[in-house]
Amino acid sequence: MQQLLENRPRLIGLPVLALMLVVWLIPPPGATHATTHEISLDATQYEYAPGRVHVNQGDRVVITLTAADVVHGFYLDGYGLERRVEPGVSQQITFTADKAGKFRYRCSVSCGPLHPFMIGELVVESNTPYWRATGLVLVAVGGMLAYLWLTGKNKSYQEVISGK
Amino acid sequence: MRINTSRTELVALVSVGLIVLGLPAAALGYQYWLRPATAPTHVIDIDLRVPQDGGFAPEAITVTMGEPVTLRFASLDVTHGIAIGPGLGVDLGHVDPGQVKEITLTFDHPGTYTYYCNAWCSPDHWRMRGTLQVIDPDNPGFVPPAQSDPMIQALIVEGVDIDAKHEEGHGHDDDPALEITRPLSAQHGADLLDSVTLPDEVIDPLWRRSHAPTQALELLGTANPQMTQADLIDVVAYLWTADTAPETILNAQVLYNKNCAACHGQYGGGDGPAADTTAENPVIFADPAFMFEMRSDVLYAKIRRGGMGTDMPNFGTLFTQEETWALVEYLWTLPVQLANQGEE
Ligand SMILES: [Cu+2]
Ligand SMILES: [Cu+2]
Numbered sequence: 001m002q003q004l005l006e007n008r009p010r011l012i013g014l015p016v017l018a019l020m021l022v023v024w025l026i027p028p029p030g031a032t033h034a035t036t037h038e039i040s041l042d043a044t045q046y047e048y049a050p051g052r053v054h055v056n057q058g059d060r061v062v063i064t065l066t067a068a069d070v071v072h073g074f075y076l077d078g079y080g081l082e083r084r085v086e087p088g089v090s091q092q093i094t095f096t097a098d099k100a101g102k103f104r105y106r107c108s109v110s111c112g113p114l115h116p117f118m119i120g121e122l123v124v125e126s127n128t129p130y131w132r133a134t135g136l137v138l139v140a141v142g143g144m145l146a147y148l149w150l151t152g153k154n155k156s157y158q159e160v161i162s163g164k
Numbered sequence: 165m166r167i168n169t170s171r172t173e174l175v176a177l178v179s180v181g182l183i184v185l186g187l188p189a190a191a192l193g194y195q196y197w198l199r200p201a202t203a204p205t206h207v208i209d210i211d212l213r214v215p216q217d218g219g220f221a222p223e224a225i226t227v228t229m230g231e232p233v234t235l236r237f238a239s240l241d242v243t244h245g246i247a248i249g250p251g252l253g254v255d256l257g258h259v260d261p262g263q264v265k266e267i268t269l270t271f272d273h274p275g276t277y278t279y280y281c282n283a284w285c286s287p288d289h290w291r292m293r294g295t296l297q298v299i300d301p302d303n304p305g306f307v308p309p310a311q312s313d314p315m316i317q318a319l320i321v322e323g324v325d326i327d328a329k330h331e332e333g334h335g336h337d338d339d340p341a342l343e344i345t346r347p348l349s350a351q352h353g354a355d356l357l358d359s360v361t362l363p364d365e366v367i368d369p370l371w372r373r374s375h376a377p378t379q380a381l382e383l384l385g386t387a388n389p390q391m392t393q394a395d396l397i398d399v400v401a402y403l404w405t406a407d408t409a410p411e412t413i414l415n416a417q418v419l420y421n422k423n424c425a426a427c428h429g430q431y432g433g434g435d436g437p438a439a440d441t442t443a444e445n446p447v448i449f450a451d452p453a454f455m456f457e458m459r460s461d462v463l464y465a466k467i468r469r470g471g472m473g474t475d476m477p478n479f480g481t482l483f484t485q486e487e488t489w490a491l492v493e494y495l496w497t498l499p500v501q502l503a504n505q506g507e508e
Contacts, residue, residue: 068437069438071283086283087284087426087437088284088426088429089421089425109242110239
């Protein structure tokens, strides 16, 4: 085996490729550990508090929406969710953040002159491609090192450089 | 040949004249004479603005009995909501800026109604009301007197001051102070009924309307010296919430959430977002100690007449007497954990 690899160091590419495939295809850890985010979102003229919400892809999101002064609304781009909220009566909106990206939520009730600027942002982080990419790079670097080590085995640095 | 030309010219001239003069005349005639004359209904346009900017325009309208009238509501600033009461069951829902909502009504007797905003459009939203007067064409000067309300009459005869401050209280000095140590459970009260002697007054729903729970508690305490006060309080909580049909409560809850929750809070905590805009603090229905001092007929009268400079609006011109009673019954459910309906 060792002999074989030493004679044909490029064979190391096979296990490395197989490992890269595995890293790319294993189910995302997020899918199994999806958490529930409980978010209180308070609407006033003319902003939401908080104005930005971060969740991870696959998380369940439970928004408790309240209005502090007049009737407001909540429309979430991308997810198409809509709700009206009267002062004093809270509304609950539940959904799964299955789409990654940045989505605006905006007031869907004309609540006053600056109503069009009443906008917040939901950030759905998709961590998994990032970790996959990191994993791929690590495996590839490992494979390259192994290849170099195999080709250069029992030879001095100089010998390798001079190609003897 | 010549004659022909001049005849053709004449025809052309007449046609042009007809087009230039006749077309506008026809259009204007249609708009201002034919259409109103043949239109089946009388149309009234009402503009909506937040109360700070004038509220309804016009703020009062008069319509004739028996004649269909179309009311068209258009918002000029923010989202409003339109309902007309009492007793018409008209709720047009939200009116967004640029949107027009209309309704055609025919009234068959003279009377006074209120069109009002039912979306919390601004801090002064609850002042946004308009008056719709229905007159009899044969007797236009006649305005029917506001329907007299026997319940409020009775309070006046009895000399009850519905604006009395509660701290001063009308309690008797020798009363033991009402001590409420645990959440009120109507279910627990219902379970105890068999082991309690109920005085006749307490069983009578009309007596319960005109007396406070503390008064019932006093009678029950005398009749049942073996029971603890906490248990008797649950019995009273049951008696004060038992008679209400679930759908009445649901309808009243809708009214409460739309018209009251902004000040009194969704669960009666007195903590609605508009509570800090009122001259006095909205009362806390969720507080059993407060509610146990209250009479249903006084709650009723207060809802219909409103406060005196306290910013508690009057709702007597919006809601029917039945709707108001349903609201009172809903208020009683706020401090009490209701009995399980299935186990009655
Ligand atoms: Cu808004
Ligand atoms: Cu309004």
